[in-house]
Amino acid sequence: MAVHKRKKNTRQRASMSHGWGAKKKHRGAGNRGGRGNAGTGKRADQKKPSIWKEKYFGKFGFVYRRNAKAPAVISLRDIGQTMDNLIKQGFAEKKDGGFIVNLEKAGYDKLVSQGQVNDKITIHVQEASETAIEKVKEKGGDVVVAGSGAKSEDKKKRAKDKSSLERNINKQ
Secondary structure, three states, X not given: OXXXXXXXXXXXXXXXXXXXXXXXXXXXXXXXXXXXXXXXXXXXXXXXXXXXXXXXXXXXXXXXOOOOOOOOEEEHHHHHHOHHHHHHHOOEEEEOOEEEEEHXXXXXXEEEOOOOOOOEEEEEEOEEOHHHHHHHHHOOOEEEEOOOOHHHHHHHHHHHHHHHHHHHHHHX
């Protein structure tokens, strides 16, 4: 014959400690010293080597590249449309039936090939796409890609920082 046994918590109703002695002894995470990795502070030097094995310390996660600046890009179409403004501002001049444009002074970093070239143009710029160079040369112009100056040093520094950042990420 089966005997029906009441649940333990019903037998402990009205007892404040529920079998744990004093009322305060079995409250929560404070009884066991906290949750998770609690207790690894000043007095827990004996625990640190075990935590080091788990790679607990250090930086992990995404890297927000706040300083990575996109290059200022201008197309051949934009140069053709704004040639008058470039001349007025002193970034371009007319010589020998063609134009000489200094995009570095104008604040542009890269020349792209979108659009067509109508005149003979000599363009000074940091970077240029291959198709842009071809289009300018077809019309008898030239693209002078600069490899010196403060901007190129900044780019080299950014590239060096980027490569060291990638190495650090790969180590993790």
